[in-house]
Amino acid sequence: MTDDADLQRAVANEFSALADLLDGISEAEWDTPSLCEGWRIREVVAHLTMAARYSGDEFMARLRECDFDFTRLSNEIAGRDAVLATTELVANVRSDVMRHWTPPGGGYHGALNHVVIHGLDATVPLGVPRRVPEETIRVVLNDLTAGGGHSNFGIDIEGRALRATDLDWSYGSGAELRGAGEDLALMICGRRLPAGRVEGDPL
DSSP states (O other): OOSHHHHHHHHHHHHHHHHHHHHTSOTGGGGSBOSSTTOBHHHHHHHHTHHHHSOHHHHHHHHHHTTTOHHHHHHHHHHHHTTSOHHHHHHHHHOHHHHHOOOTTTHHHHHHHHHHHHHHHHHTTTTOOOOOOHHHHHHHHHHHHSTTGGGGGTOOOTTEEEEESSSSOEEOSSEEEEEOHHHHHHHHTTOOOOTTSEEESOO
């Protein structure tokens, strides 16, 4: 999976799969704490789908109001839009806008990382079985371990070995951390996982 057409299809498939899953959870489950500290599943989905509700100009105007502090803006929008009806949030996940959206400077690689990681942020705490396709999670893992991207999450993986137990993927050498590809991706992004999902020295 190397060209934009393949990556865009993967992005669209991930949004569709997540929407199908969210369609099947109860209203109470939307209030489940996610893997993003301080956010319930509602806030994660509201954050994930900002582009479905705000045009580029609207987003930039709000960013200026937040003194170009993206974290502050994300928290404000997630908190405000989490009160939307869950049917509207699922419709946002299904929207054609999200299927073709790319983050500034991130391209479809950035979009794929965005939907995969935040999708897992929402689904892992629910205990819902969901498997990201092997080719997709491989792209995400390669992106997260390339070029120091992991440092964006305050995680240092240098001098460490990461080994996926459900696909042929590994990184680095040193003290080994083993787990499913999805769980390794979440660890690289600084998420705290339920006990027993990975083996070896934590990052």
